[in-house]
Amino acid sequence: MICEFPDRVLKLVPEGSGHADVERLIRDVTGDDSAVKITSIKGGITNQLLMAQQGSNKMLVRAFGKGTSTFIDRNREFAVHRQLTTLNLAPKLYCRFGNGLVYGFVEGRATVYPELSHPDIISSVSSRLAQWHALLKIEDVKKLLSPQPLGDLWSLLEDWIKQCPSGVLEMSKAEMAEELEWFRSKYKSSNEGEVMGHCDLLASNILVPNAWDSSSEICTINRNDPSKSMATFIDYEYAMPCPRSFDIANHFQEWQGYDCDRSLVPNPLCDDKNLNDWVDHYIKAIKHFTGTVIGTVDQMIAELAVWWGMPGFYWGIWSAIQSTNSEIDFDYVNYARTRFEEYQIWKKTIYPNLR
The missing domain is CATH 3.30.200 (Phosphorylase Kinase; domain 1)
Known part of the structure; x- marks a missing residue:
């Protein structure tokens, strides 16, 4: 009880x-x-x-x-x-x-962001997130929350834009709302469905056993068995219905850490080994937990590329709001601008003919 x-x-x-x-x-x-x-x-x-x-x-x-x-x-x-x-x-x-x-209290230690590209972490996180997406049903959460409606990524961002303080980011609220509608229209044209995503899968929200040593060259887990994942996810305050590719792209963008070291984030290309391995493990884990084949590695990476910049938009607005709310010692203004710039650079690179 x-x-x-x-x-x-x-x-x-x-x-x-x-x-x-x-x-x-x-x-x-x-x-x-x-x-x-x-x-x-x-x-x-x-x-x-x-x-x-x-x-x-x-x-x-x-x-x-x-x-x-x-x-x-x-x-x-x-x-x-x-x-x-x-x-x-x-x-x-x-x-x-x-x-x-x-x-x-979950025994273990949080990962640190340079470890997120370790083969053990790649197999464990991809398998655990696949298990989340396969077993955590949107309808089940809706029933527990009823009669309150269950919001999703779109309604959350609409609300955040309304709360975003002026002067932190270059865009006005009206311009942010236009950006969101542009992105929503792109999503509606795809065939991708929603999952119950974690939506905050940064290094400190991924726990591993205390005994696991990222510097060891000895593999201590079965990377090919999705049921043997050593990762535990914590902190569910941003968990909500969202496109699967957003949840996964958001995790990869967290590889940069709070220092925003973009060199640690893989490019959404099929020839990137870390990304290729991660997606391959995820697809196999989905099949393990559901019996369903959701597509090929190349197809899924192409889906991820569409969402690669969206986490910068999401966390940029979040950090702008936090800059006026939080009492925690953190440079929210700089983080907001850095993450939002990440989104703008991505958009200009992928869609150079758009404003």
């Missing part, structure tokens, strides 16, 4: 400060008055993360960042997490409180 404490709001406090409110929350969740040890977890640029340990039981407490619930649908996130637990694809949910969640 998941505890609900809608009136409990945890304050975001500096590292090293006391966490009495968190300790009380954990005791109420577990019904255990024994000591609770709280440890801060660094790495996120949206929320504050704390690890709570009571005896041998470890839980993650995620307090939502200031103002984030205005552009992140927390009810959708909760519904997605609930459905993922039924598929054994997410840790147990313990509690939802006024501005956050408590759920099981």
Whole structure:
């Protein structure tokens, strides 16, 4: 049973400060008055993360960042997490409180972005994402969220554009809306269907076993068995219906990390070995989980190329909004402009005759 404490709001406090409110929350969740040890977890640029340990039981407490619930649908996130637990694809949910969640702590470590091109990570992430796309059904999430409608990538971006502050990006809101409609028209002309995407598959949201060593030349996993993926995905706040190619292209754009090192992102070409291997694993994993062959590697890479620049549009607007909301120490303005420029460069390169 998941505890609900809608009136409990945890304050975001500096590292090293006391966490009495968190300790009380954990005791109420577990019904255990024994000591609770709280440890801060660094790495996120949206929320504050704390690890709570009571005896041998470890839980993650995620307090939502200031103002984030205005552009992140927390009810959708909760519904997605609930459905993922039924598929054994997410840790147990313990509690939802006024501005956050408590759920099981996943043992392991987050990857770092230079590791995303490692053959073990390529096979594990592609197989796990294929499992997500195959098993996490849009209709199941809709039922859990009902009567609230389940938004998608398009409705989310429409809302974000309305919230985007002036002066951060070169485009006006009207121009952004035109860009979105242009892209939507391109999508409608394709035959690609929607999946329930993760939509935030950056390195820190991919966990691997602590024992895995990216520097080792010894292969320790079966890369050809989709059911043996060592990757666990966390943080489902952006999970929503979206074109499959957007979710995959978004992951590849995260290979650049927060430093935006574009040299680490593969080109959407069939002769790129990393991209070719990733897509090949994904197609085989989809067949493993569904029995369906979704196409060839070349066909899928061609689909991805259409979406390659869209994540820059998506995260550029997101970061512009965060620049006026967040209290986390991060240069959101520069990140917004860098990611949005990524989209503009892609569009000029692929569609040179468009304005």
